[in-house]
Amino acid sequence: MRTKEFYHSLKVDKDLCYGCTHCLQSCPTKAIRIVKGKAIIMENRCIDCGECMRACPVHAIYVEQDDFSQIFEYKNRIAIVPAVFIGQFSLKKSYEEIISAIKETGFTDVYLAEDSVEIINDIMLNDYNTGREKPLISTFCPAIVRLIQIKFPALVENIIPVKSPADATAQYFINQTGKKDIEHKETGIFYVTPCPAKIADLKVQSSNKKTLITGVINMNTLYNKVYHILEVKNKSKNTKPQAMQTALSAKILQWSLTGGEAENMKGRCLAIDEVHNVIKFLEKVEDGEISNVKFLELRACDHGCAGGVLMTENRFITVERIKHRASKLPKSVNKNINTKEYQNLYKNITNINIEARPVDSLDDDMEQAFLKMKKIRHLMCYLPGIDCGACGVPDCQTLAKDVVAKKAHLSNCVFIQRGMEKNYKLSPEHSIKIIEKIWGEKRLEKNCNKKGAENETI
Amino acid sequence: MNFNYKIKGGDFSAAGRASSEIKKILKKLNVNPKVIKRIVVALYEAEVNVVAHADKGSINAEIDSEKIRITVVDEGPGIADIDLAMTEGFSTASSKVREMGFGAGMGLPNMKKNADILNIKSKVGQGTMVELITFFKS
Numbered sequence: 022m023r024t025k026e027f028y029h030s031l032k033v034d035k036d037l038c039y040g041c042t043h044c045l046q047s048c049p050t051k052a053i054r055i056v057k058g059k060a061i062i063m064e065n066r067c068i069d070c071g072e073c074m075r076a077c078p079v080h081a082i083y084v085e086q087d088d089f090s091q092i093f094e095y096k097n098r099i100a101i102v103p104a105v106f107i108g109q110f111s112l113k114k115s116y117e118e119i120i121s122a123i124k125e126t127g128f129t130d131v132y133l134a135e136d137s138v139e140i141i142n143d144i145m146l147n148d149y150n151t152g153r154e155k156p157l158i159s160t161f162c163p164a165i166v167r168l169i170q171i172k173f174p175a176l177v178e179n180i181i182p183v184k185s186p187a188d189a190t191a192q193y194f195i196n197q198t199g200k201k202d203i204e205h206k207e208t209g210i211f212y213v214t215p216c217p218a219k220i221a222d223l224k225v226q227s228s229n230k231k232t233l234i235t236g237v238i239n240m241n242t243l244y245n246k247v248y249h250i251l252e253v254k255n256k257s258k259n260t261k262p263q264a265m266q267t268a269l270s271a272k273i274l275q276w277s278l279t280g281g282e283a284e285n286m287k288g289r290c291l292a293i294d295e296v297h298n299v300i301k302f303l304e305k306v307e308d309g310e311i312s313n314v315k316f317l318e319l320r321a322c323d324h325g326c327a328g329g330v331l332m333t334e335n336r337f338i339t340v341e342r343i344k345h346r347a348s349k350l351p352k353s354v355n356k357n358i359n360t361k362e363y364q365n366l367y368k369n370i371t372n373i374n375i376e377a378r379p380v381d382s383l384d385d386d387m388e389q390a391f392l393k394m395k396k397i398r399h400l401m402c403y404l405p406g407i408d409c410g411a412c413g414v415p416d417c418q419t420l421a422k423d424v425v426a427k428k429a430h431l432s433n434c435v436f437i438q439r440g441m442e443k444n445y446k447l448s449p450e451h452s453i454k455i456i457e458k459i460w461g462e463k464r465l466e467k468n469c470n471k472k473g474a475e476n477e478t479i
Numbered sequence: 480m481n482f483n484y485k486i487k488g489g490d491f492s493a494a495g496r497a498s499s500e501i502k503k504i505l506k507k508l509n510v511n512p513k514v515i516k517r518i519v520v521a522l523y524e525a526e527v528n529v530v531a532h533a534d535k536g537s538i539n540a541e542i543d544s545e546k547i548r549i550t551v552v553d554e555g556p557g558i559a560d561i562d563l564a565m566t567e568g569f570s571t572a573s574s575k576v577r578e579m580g581f582g583a584g585m586g587l588p589n590m591k592k593n594a595d596i597l598n599i600k601s602k603v604g605q606g607t608m609v610e611l612i613t614f615f616k617s
Contacts, residue, residue: 175512308499309520382509387615390508391544395480 028228029067030084030220031074033060037081039471040460042410044073044082049296050172050380054423055413058461066380068167069218070296070321071330078472084217084331087236089246092127095209097202099194100128101187101234102213102243104135104274105326107346108339109244114251116269117262122250124263126243133267134212135276137189137370139356140363142272142285144183144371149287149315156291156306156314157181159282164218164321165299166375173303174377179317184370185219186276187212188226191233192369196362209235213243215329218321231373240331270354271347277326278340280318288315295323383422397421405436413459433459480543486529486536488555491581494530497538498522501549504542510615518547518613521593524586525551525609531576532556533606546595549611557603565591 040058052066053073060081062073074082092098100123110119123131149157158179160166169176184192191210195203202208212234214220219237226232267273275281283290291314293302299319305311322328327339358366383397384390400421408416412433414423423429431437432447432455441447457464469476482504484497498519505515522538529536533555541548558564564571567588572581591597596612 175516304499304502307516307519308495308502309516309523310495379506379509381503381506383507385509387509388544391480391542394504394507398480 028221028224029062029064029069030086030217030224031062031067031069031071032083032085033062034081034083035059037079038077039079039081040464041078043076043078045410045413045415047072047076048415049300050168051415051419053415055410055459057458058464065378066171068164068171068321069221070164070168071217072296074217074330084220084239086220086239086242087211089127089238089242091236092209092211092238095206095235097130097208098128099191099208099210100131100213100238100243101134101190101210102131103187103215103240103277103326104133104343105215105277105329105332105339106213106240106243107274108327108343109240109332109334110247110251110342112342112345115262116265118251119247120265121262122247122255123243125250125255126246128211130266132190132194133269133273134185134187134190134214135273136267137186137193137366138273138276139353140193140366140370141183141186141189142282144367145181145282145286145316148181148183154179155288156311156317158317158319160373160375161185161277161282161318162218162320162322163216163222164296165319166222167218168296168299168321169303170375170378171380172300173307174379175307176303177375177377180375182371182373182375184373185222187214187219187223187234188232189366189370193366195233196366203233203235211236211238213238213240215240215326215331216322217330240329241333244333268354268356269350270352271350272353274343274347274350278343279320279325281325283316283318286316286318289313290316290318292318292320294320294325294328296321383425393425396425400424400431403431403437403440404434407436409435411435411459430455480541482540482542484538484540486526486533486538486551486553488530488532488534488536488553491527491530494526495523497526497540501540501547505547508542508544508615514613514615514617517593518549518611521590521597521611521613522549522551524589524593525549525611527581528586528607528609529553529555531572531581536606545616546612546614551609551611552606553608554606557605557607558599558601559603561599561601 038059040055044060045053045055049072050066050068052063054061102123107119120131156179160180160183210233212223214237223232223234223237272285279294280292283292293299324336324340328336382390383393404417404421406417412420414420414429420429424431438447438452453465470478501522502515502519533553536551536553539550563569565587594611594613598610601607
């Protein structure tokens with residue numbers, strides 16, 4: 022039984038979506054279909070990795086976020102900002118200048134999300150030392166956790182149960198100040214992120230009352246505000262920057278980049294980034310071809326969070342800037358935290374439950390699944406195998422699967438249509454109706470407003 | 480349902496392709512992941528054996544709703560003493576094959592450990608036929 026559905030932060034703007042196959046083909050979990058000329062994201066298959074958003078030529082896929090102005094409903098407004106945000110700005114800007122500019126947007130306190138990585142690292146190493154089956158897999162990237170839940174259910178038990186750095190940092194902050202202000206809505210904690218999966222993850226946690234974070238802000242929203250303050254508003258002013266609230270270390274700064282975790286784990290560790298690379302590697306792990314690897318750091322984005330979907334700056338430049346800054350910092354910094362506080366924090370951030378939600382099985386009943394597979398293989402004898410996506414489904418195999426699941430018709434395939442027309446089983450009018458059902462009305466008419474056409478208006 | 484795969488001798492980079500495909504099929508059939516793992520391990524060993532020792536071979540997997548029956552047939556040197564080959568650590572793999580990380584003498588024992596039924600028929604100088612049967616529900 023699937024107890025709760027995933028929450029998704031990726032949405033399709035039906036006005037902007039003009040129905041093409043870019044997102045359809047780029048989705049690593051085949052979660053997209055086209056119906057009536059618009060992309061539909063299937064809730065049970067989407068992992069919020071944002072590949073569709075990157076692929077969309079007209080920016081019709083967007084990330085839902087909380088309204089920025091809601092922060093002002095709180096007296097204490099805490100921003101939890103990822104270290105990659107620092108990498109969005111030139112090395113000439115000091116930490117203090119950037120943090121002060123974030124405060125100027127309206128926040129009273131600013132913490133780096135990775136402020137808590139030391140304790141997270143401890144939890145990961147302790148799990149390593151329990152001697153349980155390896156490789157252990159990091160929970161850092163929520164898109165990857167979701168990927169494993171749906172596509173690699175047998176590997177769910179390899180995941181180290183620990184909350185995200187942002188959640189842990191929020192917990193740390195609350196432990197310092199007490200819960201009262203949060204409960205009385207005096208304090209609001211807002212997480213700024215370049216990641217649709219992190220937003221989705223937090224929404225799920227908050228619907229289950231498992232996070233202390235009040236809201237999420239897209240990183241590019243904050244970037245625009247901070248950039249304006251740094252480069253326009255304060256350019257001529259001589260404001261004195263305020264001090265940082267996070268004691269920085271190279272580990273904190275680099276944790277979210279590729280290799281950030283692997284470098285701080287024991288034994289043979291591998292860091293793999295980009296969702297398709299991760300899928301290929303997890304197949305190998307499942308096939309038993311990978312031996313002696315103790316820890317896997319897996320990230321859905323190329324270059325880790327520096328390649329985040331909502332990132333503004335080029336990922337290579339971001340990485341170079343962060344590495345440069347990190348080279349001038351101590352390797353790690355220990356927090357001033359007593360044993361009781363530490364134990365309390367430890368308990369809180371390991372309180373997480375990750376379940377498998379497989380989506381690839383054709384039926385819960387093996388006998389039925391077997392019959393369905395037989396039908397799919399039979400249909401594949403007729404489908405052309407060119408994976409054009411003109412049926413509104415990513416590829417022929419998936420169309421066959423959808424047909425067997427009664428979610429699509431075989432005649433949605435343009436090649437099957439030609440065959441049916443030849444045998445007088447389908448009238449040309451009917452085949453046009455089928456196309457319009459998938460790709461929208463008037464789709465076969467001349468339209469000079471589309472991208473690349475004479476009167477392009479995009 | 481029948482699934483067929485070809486194996487080329489010496490092509491270590493392709494070893495594991497059939498077991499990976501079979502794994503994907505079994506996942507779709509909602510077979511218990513632990514059972515899938517056993518099937519995949521046994522088949523992978525069989526694949527590597529063909530790649531390491533034979534000129535070529537083929538795999539046939541016959542799946543029904545209760546079990547999988549995999550037959551791996553090769554044109555290779557054959558096994559002179561099957562009982563000896565079943566001993567852990569016994570290997571006739573060349574040093575070249577060992578250098579690549581294969582040939583530890585665990586192939587057949589591992590197959591026996593992971594498949595419900597293992598049958599081997601072999602003729603020296605002609606080839607080997609390995610049959611692996613695993614039931615989805617124990």
